[in-house]
Amino acid sequence: MSTTAASTKPVDPSVKVVTDATCTFCGCVCDDIDISVKDNHIIEAKRACVMGKAWFLNHHADDRPSCLIEGKPASVAEGVERAARILTEARYPIIYGLSDTTSEAQRVAVHIGDLIAGTVDTTTSVCHGPSGMAFQSAGEVTCTLGEIANRGDLIIFWGGNPAENHPRHFTKYSLMPKGMFLPNGRKDRTAVAIDVRNTKTAKAMDLFFQVKPRSDFECLWTLRALAKGIDLDPAVVKKDTGIELARWQDLMARMKACKFGVILFGMGLTMTRGKHLNSEALLSLARDMNAFTRFVVKPMRGHGNVTGADNVVTWSTGYPFGVNMSRGYPRFNPGEYTTSDTLARNEADAAMIIASDPMANFSQPARERLASIPYIALDPKDTPTTRAATVAFTTATYGINTAGTVYRMDDVPIFLRPAFESPHPSDFDVLTAIKHRVMELTNQQ
Amino acid sequence: MYDPLHGVDGQVRDIWIRDGRIVDAPSDPAVRPDKVLDAAGLVVMPGGVDMHCHIAGPKVNAARKMRPEEKRKAEHIMRTSKTRSGTMGSTPSTFATGYKYAGMGYTTAFDAATPPLAARHVHEELEDTPCIDKGFFVLMGNNHYIMRSIQRKEPERLKTFIAWLLGAAKGYAPKLVNPGGVEVWKQLPSGNVHGLDENVEHYDVTPRQIIEATARGANELKLPHPVHIHANNLGMPGNWATTLETMKTLGDTRGHLTHIQFHSYGGGVGDQDTFNSKVVELAEYVNTHPNLTIDVGQVLFGKTTSMTGDGPLGYYLSNIYHTKWFSADVEMEAGCGIAPIEYRDKSLVHSLQWAIGLEWYLLVKDPWRVAMSTDHPNGGSFLAYPQIIQLLMDRTFREEAIKQVHPAVRERSTLAELTREYTLYEICIITRSGPAKILGLANKGHLGPGADADITIYMPNDDKRVMFEMPRFVIKDGRVIVEQGEIREVTTGKLLHVAPGYDTSIETDIAEWFEKYYSVRFRNYPVSDDYLHDHEIIGCG
Known part of the structure; x- marks a missing residue:
């Protein structure tokens, strides 16, 4: 078995292993990577995603002058x-x-x-400048990624594609983990994607809303109206959003019924028509939902x-x-x-x-x-x-080369463990x- | 010179300073000082100590981000050849915060609510908060490991966890914020607890158990400031009963109840018509229980920002005042709520809040057990302290002020009947000597040999607000850093923290718990000494 093979593999004394190192490639800032270093090259990055592996394994100090x-x-x-x-x-x-x-x-x-x-x-x-501006007008109801892992039972991804841009987000934080109040992990969660494209993320969901391009603002206000119990014209909703009113109503029913709802949003929302008005509508929707249940929102930060x-x-x-x-x-x-x-x-x-x-x-x-x-x-x-x-x-x-502090997308500070000078x-x-x-x-x- | 710890009440004395500390006068009269500061005719006190304010970390920074509208019209903090630029508003930028505290003669301040997971953030901001010494309290009142230890009846484990957490975060004291209530807030729509004996689901513990067990454990650790309590039901009419129960729950263990003004209300739940002061009843209990200390959390009229680790409170306030709202639920379990607020002197509730704060200062007999605070920026800015001093020292001024506020203050509080006027000696106690003692800071708040040479020198003035707004000199660690309100030298100041000893074998269990429920690796969590700027460990016991 592979585990046996690994444990009996002779230890190469020229290989240095740095455990619990941090990948700074994306906003997930995974701090559980075990890096093996040989001759100032990273030869292995255990637990890193495909992007993280590329970040670590392709790293070489440029032989340019400083x-x-x-x-x-x-x-x-x-x-x-x-x-x-x-x-x-x-x-x-x-x-x-x-x-x-x-x-x-x-x-x-x-x-x-x-x-x-x-x-x-x-x-x-x-990138998320419009979210920052929306934050200034509406505030934000948010939480750390660990709280999502422990409590989030309805997860909505809006205008983002974490499956490809934040590959470990699903497994570490938002979809798969068995949390304190979600002992069965994925089975205890309902996952929804709202996007103009049928992405890899969309395929991992229970529900997918392929909305009309440039209609995020209308979609969000449809949901805000439904949250308040306002009657909407099905024809107008379909025309404006590309989605049947009944499907929005079903989504709103789920949003009200969940215990801890989470909306994770990306630049598909913040950098398309409406920009900070889209972000503001989303932050407001999350706030509105707290009249019925607990609901939070979080931008998916890239760098x-x-x-x-x-x-x-x-x-x-x-x-x-x-x-x-x-x-x-x-x-x-x-x-x-x-x-x-x-x-x-x-x-x-x-x-x-x-x-x-x-x-x-x-x-x-x-x-x-x-x-x-x-x-x-x-x-x-x-x-x-x-x-x-x-x-x-x-x-x-x-x-990789320097220590220091990095803030994860949820404002959690993490200290870096460099692999080599x-x-x-x-x-x-x-x-x-x-x-x-x-x-x-x-x-x- | 005013040095209440040594009974010095306005006598003329010399102070000798060497290497940043106050020392005995040299026995050899031939010894001459290198430098002499002539303070003849001036008022000399230890540097001010703010034991409860919100000045650093994710909550404060979220408020800065959320409120650009306050800043353009506020005082501009200009860059000078010595100092950084900054912004004011209710939550000043870090550099501005340091300069403003120092400029007002305060040399030490403690951030009151740090989520454990954000400890490094707080350290970074505090390093960028110049001129003052500082530390922070660590949120524990809704921590799952603590609740599980109570559920499993493991007081020893709970105590050891407190020691581990303070050491790992490099914090100063355990802080309870709405114990149990923030966890219910995360579990239920508009969730909260409303009394000390309500059940917190999943762990089946009560707020009373959390308070009792944490206070006991922290006292057994002999922490310099064992437990800092933001009680349940903050701001709610009728909450005085919860506050009294909280005091009783502490028995004779040492405990500090913070911003008690917000917890001293009579009246029925949700019924503003019966809202009134219960300070007389609560102060009577404090007066007869020397284990208890308080800070006030004075409300001043004007615009500010409410910010708290009490998640449900933020929601409540933002709904009442229809404001924007920030909330953050954090693992290693803590919460956060932020909402803009304006205290209006025409409002019955706000006027009473103002009066209730003043009643607290005037009704607690022993000034060593009541510390000045506005719960900055919740009740108002720390920059309002001189205004509070004037209200306390000048009865005529206070009576005039009472005429300006909602008339119901006269019937629903005892403020108008209180004739007490604070002396300079007592002001010195509630603004520095007392808070230093309550915090267990042996080298702060006094001017005896061994004290840190943090000294504030005022020009006497009948207008006490003017006197305390702009000290003539502020000395930090023996160096003149402020003259007449202007920064002369910028120091970094040091971090004050505790390092209680504990049985490290508990770390295996904490690590297992940590890896299971939290999103940061256990090994990456603790803050090491070399992460800190200048720091000092305050001993236990």
Whole structure:
């Protein structure tokens, strides 16, 4: 049997095993991975999902120099000097990214933003930013993933595809686990998907609502109306949502009858027609349902530490993303201070991009602006953004090479156990050096 | 100089400081200090100690996220060459929080409700809260392992678990919030418990059992601050009976009842017409039971944010006031509720809440057992402390204030009849010496040799609000960090936590439980010493 084989396998003394390591690839932040390391290569990542395995097994420290200035190798010290000068000489410097690094590094980045009277924004502005705005108008009724595992008996996935984007979400948290109040695991749960596409997630459900594209807002308000007992015209509902009223009524009956309902939502909701109004309708629906039973809602966050970025920026400045400090104190205005906008409007005149790749995924005007201004990039990998950077630092990979704190999608902080050292400095080290040099140049403490 | 722990009541004295501590005056008269701060004519007190506030962690940060509308018009915290920028509103950003406490002469503050699972988050925020020393209380009143230990009649296991959890989180004290009620909230629509003997399903325990067992275990551990209790039925008319029962349940074990103002209401359930103060009855019990201490949770008029580990309370408040609402149910079992709130002086209920808080200060005879708090930001901001001091020290001012509020305050509370005026000596007790003693902080709240050199120096003023709003100097660990309201030097401050000893063999059982029910690996949970910024272990026993 395989178990016997495993136990009798001779132990290779050159293999180091790190148990309970954390995968920072997605917002699930699974912290139960056993990593085997040989000659600074990860040869096994036990319990990791297909994405996590790719994250760990394909990891290799780039043999690029730790610093490139205008594409030419340079010392880290030279890069720090140039970076500090770019940031302090700019009139509208922006700092962006932050969602794939430790909160320790995020804290330093926000501090630099303060020192240079800059603008700090994170990838939240292009993923769950609308949820953040909806949060500000409606609030949020939520819970941790462990509470879903222990209590959630009706799980609705809305506009997301965890089967492919958060592969262990089902088994660890939302669908399969035997929880305290759900001793039979999957059998004790009803699972529902609401999406425009018939995804792999949809196939794992008990019920699937393939709704009309761009109709999330109407679907959510249909449910809100049904929750309040308001009569609806079946023809209008069918026309607006693509789904028979009777099916919505059946869903609402289940929602009212469950003990602990959960709606997990993705960017299919937040980044389609309606955006923050969709998120707000969903947060409101979850709240409404608490008049009948317990109901919670949770955004499915993508990047490993985007939740940490939200938290760090909030506790430092009072606002979660899109924060401008040019007047000497923080101001918040999505659309005005968010990075795709400050670039596309040709306002930003210098940038520091941390662990993010806007040159690959921003709009053409934003990319053109970024390419035309001096900017600094920190990334473990060679990317379109690092390639066009004035100063590019190759940094150690968080979770694999560096310790630090990461916030799971449910705001639970987890400390990383690195597997081996990188030849490159960490984001934290580079940012700290830049911060000190900025302080010297600007005569601040 | 005011140093109530040593009976010093406004006498002129010298204070000698070395290496951040207060020391005896050198016996050799030839010894000269390196630096002299002339405080002649000024009022010298230990640094203020806030024993109950909400300043760090997921709940506070959720409130910051949820309420941008408060910030643009609030005071702007500008970046200076020494300090970080920030925002105010009812939940200031972390840096602003540190500067504002220090600017007001407070040098120590304790966050009152940390979910165990979020301990690291709280540590990160506290490190970013400069100038003050700080610590936090760990939510335990709805913890399943604790309830199971009670169900199985395993008091030793319960006690050991408390020790393990405080050590693992690097927390300071066990906190009970609506014991049992938050678990029922997770199980049932609008669920809650309404009295000490209601059953909590699944574990078949009662709030009374949770209070009794936790208080006993924590006292046996000889924790510096054994148990900090947010009683059941917060805010409900008629809840004074529950509060009295909670006090009785403690017997003669040490226990602290927090924001007691919110727990001192007479009247029928849901019937505002009979809402009234029951402070006289409750204070009488406190006065005759020296094992009990309280902080007030004073309400001030204006807009603020209600935030609590009491999940069902958040729902209740957001429904009453039709506000946005944040709620979070957390494994390692705790809850959270947040809702904006405005206390209006024309409201009967709010006016009575205001009066009931003041009655508590004035009716507890021993100032060492009543600490000043607003339950920041629940009753109002910590920045309102000078206003409360003025209300307590100046009877004429208080009588004028009573005229401004709902007239029913005169019939439904005794406030208008109370003539007591606090002295500076007593103010010093309820704002620093008392809370330090209640917390078991031997080096805080006094000016004797061995104390941390945390000192606040005020300009005397008949207007006590003005006097206490802007100290002349604030000294932290022997260094002048604030002069006339301006930050002169930024220190990080240190984390204060406990490290009670326990039989580590329990960890096998906790680990098994943890892996079965929680979504973080047991090994990854405990916070190690090297995760902390400057810290100090406060001893047990």
